[in-house]
Amino acid sequence: MDFTPDFERGGWLLARVGEDGVGCVAGTGFEAYARILHPVEATRRDATITDEWGRPAIVAEAMWPWAEVAARNGRVMHPLVQWRNLTDGEAEAARTFDDGWTVGQTVEGWFDPTLLAALTVHLRAATDTPEQVTAAVWNGFGEPNDSSTAFFVSATDDDPQPADHERTRFATELAAAVSPAVERAVETGPFLHWPGRDFLLFDTGLSDLADPTWVHAADLGWTTDSPGATPQLLWPADHTWVVASEIDFDSTIVAGSRTLIDAVLADDRFEAFEIAEDSDLSWDGDTINPAPKH
Secondary structure, three states: OEEEOOHHHHHHHHOOOOOOOOHHHHOOOOOEEEEEEOOEEEEEEEEEEEOOOOOEEEEEEEEEOHHHHHHHHOOOOOOOOOHHHHOOOOOHHHOEOOOOEEEOOOOOOOOOHHHHHHHHHHHHHOOOOOOOEEEEEEHHHOOOOOOOOOOOOOOOOOOOHHHHHHHHHHHHHHHHOOOHHHHHHHHHOOOEEEOOEEEEEEEEOHHHHOOHHHHHHOOOOOOOOOOOOOOOEEEEOOOOOEEEOOOOOOEEEEEEOHHHHHHHHHOOOOOEEEEOOOOOOOHHHOOOOOOOOO
């Protein structure tokens, strides 16, 4: 992706921002909308096996759909489901199960590049400008490579060279993870001024996004050891669809034609539901499952 100062290209979408609901994050006036739930990390520990610190060892890892947790906790999946209602407000008992599996937290404002790559197949079929795509990234993440993620390497013997090599590699990757142009733009803009959000804009295309490794050359702070940012908005030059990963949502919205949304809903790689532009995806929107007890 390449940074662009052309924030005016977002004017068409700003003109369609709704007052509330899904329309305020993905725009109003599209034929249909889909909500893709972000899967959650799950690990299974075996009490009969211990790791080097004496804890039960992790023997399996997986990405779980929300439906797995809902079934285990006796909750109901529906278009406006909220993660906190499935897990009793993140209560430990609602995230740790008798068979050794523990589920983590959902990820907000971050759409897995692998899922985005899968989505590009449907997005391509729904636009005449697949290689003219704008990506908007929230400036509130701060400088994408601000070293807020610490990296430590301990030597296992008296030879410090492996640790020194790793520190050097990490520092080199971190320095190259964001271009000088993006570093300047984080401080000074220009920004697309979305209500309550400032976005940096980048040029990209669906061919690039179809390869999940695009993130490592995207100026968004990604290194081998640490993930960086992902776009909060994507749209093509012909304005036929929008993909929105609002920073406070643990789901991603796809807005577009009826045909596009039907294709997304039919793809079993996504845990997706149809919603409306005025759907309430706040915590209060889930009126079917019980609210957390505390």
